[in-house]
Amino acid sequence: MGLHPSGALYWREQAALVVGDLHFEKASSYHRSGQFLPPYDTAETLRRLAEALTCFAPQRLILLGDVFHDGAAWERMAQADRDRLSRIVDAVETIWVEGNHDAHFVPPGQTSHAVYRLGGITFRHIMEEAGDVPEISAHYHPAAVIRHRGARLRRACFVCTQHRLLLPAFGAFTGGLDVCDAALAAFHGRETQLYLLGSKAVFAAPQGLAAG
Numbered sequence: 001m002g003l004h005p006s007g008a009l010y011w012r013e014q015a016a017l018v019v020g021d022l023h024f025e026k027a028s029s030y031h032r033s034g035q036f037l038p039p040y041d042t043a044e045t046l047r048r049l050a051e052a053l054t055c056f057a058p059q060r061l062i063l064l065g066d067v068f069h070d071g072a073a074w075e076r077m078a079q080a081d082r083d084r085l086s087r088i089v090d091a092v093e094t095i096w097v098e099g100n101h102d103a104h105f106v107p108p109g110q111t112s113h114a115v116y117r118l119g120g121i122t123f124r125h126i127m128e129e130a131g132d133v134p135e136i137s138a139h140y141h142p143a144a145v146i147r148h149r150g151a152r153l154r155r156a157c158f159v160c161t162q163h164r165l166l167l168p169a170f171g172a173f174t175g176g177l178d179v180c181d182a183a184l185a186a187f188h189g190r191e192t193q194l195y196l197l198g199s200k201a202v203f204a205a206p207q208g209l210a211a212g
């Protein structure tokens, strides 16, 4: 499987591109509470998604949940962004896995899956901690701090163990949860491998992860 610095995963054998946590219209959701975030996150996330699709030309696109920041995000999207998203999902077989943020909303004509299985792997939004069926999930927006040439860098990352793979959030302005957080305790062990997103490549961190 190929890990892309955008936060996308490409599964060559299945010609599947997998992305999680796009959180379209996150910025505009903050406007309603009086906070201002630059409202360009949706267009930027769409641009990056189109770029990843051009790069891999997959037959399938698996959207691993929280595509929309909330259940009304589709309504708030600019028409041009809605059209762009529709063109993207109409051009490939698109699988919508349900998230927890968007009240299971999918655009008209689309259907969602609580869980999706392909080639022996289970795709779901929030991981099942127990079990040894290989599983790919999202939801936590994992990020890690590393030291590089004396500086502390915080990077979104993939988190991988023998049977679990967590994707970083793909959306712009999505923030991140430190991988040492107790919510990710299932990953605190010597076998865990982090792959950090650089601007042009993905970097493997030294193996093993301890609680913070």
Ligand SMILES: [Fe+2]
Pocket (backbone or CB within 6 Å): 065, 066, 099, 100, 101, 125, 138, 139, 140
């Ligand atoms: Fe989520």
